[in-house]
Amino acid sequence: MGNVNVSLKLFIQYLQIEKNCSQYTVEYYHRDISEFFMFMVEQTIKDLNDVTDFDVRLFLTKLYEKKLAKKSIARKISSLRSFFTFLLREKVVTENPLALISLPKSESRLPRFFYEEELQQLFKVCDVTTPLGQRNQALLEVLYGTGIRVGECVQIHIHDLDMSLGTVLIKGKGHKERYVPFGRFASDSLRLYIEDGRNQLIRKSEDHHALFVNFRGEPLTARGIRTILDKMIKKTALNGKIYPHMLRHSFATHLLNNGADLRTVQELLGHASLSSTQVYTHVSNEHLRRTYMTYHPRA
Structure with a gap:
């Protein structure tokens, strides 16, 4: 999993330097991607190039089983999609396994405000x-x-x-x-x-x-x-x-x-x-x- 951790470090640097993301946003990306890495260990997937769309769908199923909010699941998938898009750009992977994965529709919530x-x-x-x-x-x-x-x-x-x-x-x-x-x-x-x-x-x-x-x-x-x-x-x-x-x-x-x-x-x-x-x-x-x-x- 060494190349996996190196890839995450490079992605975090990209978010901080090129994208100018806030620390708050970077922490969310780091947490979401690290959670997927734990899933890879469970599934004995050792290389990012070995991740398929089937693996991503299985990961999605496990998220739904945890009864997470649709908004949280959508954010995790979005984080992973951005991560693999970056890896594709850097030629670390040859294809993006999230390319055909659609985000779950979030609940329609009105923003809370003060009178x-x-x-x-x-x-x-x-x-x-x-x-x-x-x-x-x-x-x-x-x-x-x-x-x-x-x-x-x-x-x-x-x-x-x-x-x-x-x-x-x-x-x-x-x-x-x-x-x-x-x-x-x-x-x-x-x-x-x-x-x-x-x-x-x-x-x-x-x-x-x-x-x-x-x-x-x-x-x-x-x-x-x-x-x-x-x-x-x-x-x-x-x-x-x-x-x-x-x-x-x-x-x-x-x-x-x-x-x-x-x-x-x-x-x-x-x-x-x-x-x-x-x-x-x-x-x-x-x-x-x-x-x-x-x-x-x-x-």
Whole structure:
């Protein structure tokens, strides 16, 4: 299995350097492919060139037997397909055994989001007289005010902000960059945090340009952001868990509910395809229905 592990190492380097994937994405690829390697050991398949489409279908069957969600299975198959496509390009294998394998259709789930009154509770929990409270408030305002991904948020540097124009340069997926505007609330929170809280926190660390830092003054990680949001929601009367992506979903849903057009929301979210953005129209349809029932004379 030596060549197998070498191939995975080369693929991980390709994801990090050529594809510029986030650490979070790389970890998922590594986990999914390693799981397939364990399957190869069970089936006494010693070489990647020996993997056939029959083997892949057997692997799929075992995943279904574990009663995994269709979305999880689809991700694992997608990871393997990308891996073998890379190996084909590098002439490590002669054909892709996943070429004819179709992905399972995922369940149609609407994105979870916060109602505006629920968000108001979150915006009131931070103690902005403390450095960490100022950071948390600025973090919340930026995530909801821009709709950026958590992986994009941790990459923001101080010099990416243009406070006079109210925009931030976002480094998105696949080396794509875009400018995203932010409003007065985010601007006020950022100014307070940058001029006060961040300066106090950064003294405990070596100098760097990361906008959001932890209590040691080091750059904040995606996991750190999730922990911060979890602690914040526990201080409210809201039930359930909070995920950074819920703020992104809320950003898109609230824009559409208040009249923004789909193309603009697509640009703000950094979606390559309009179909990725169209999922939010299903959520907004409830708002349209309420408006219709309220104002149409024969509703």
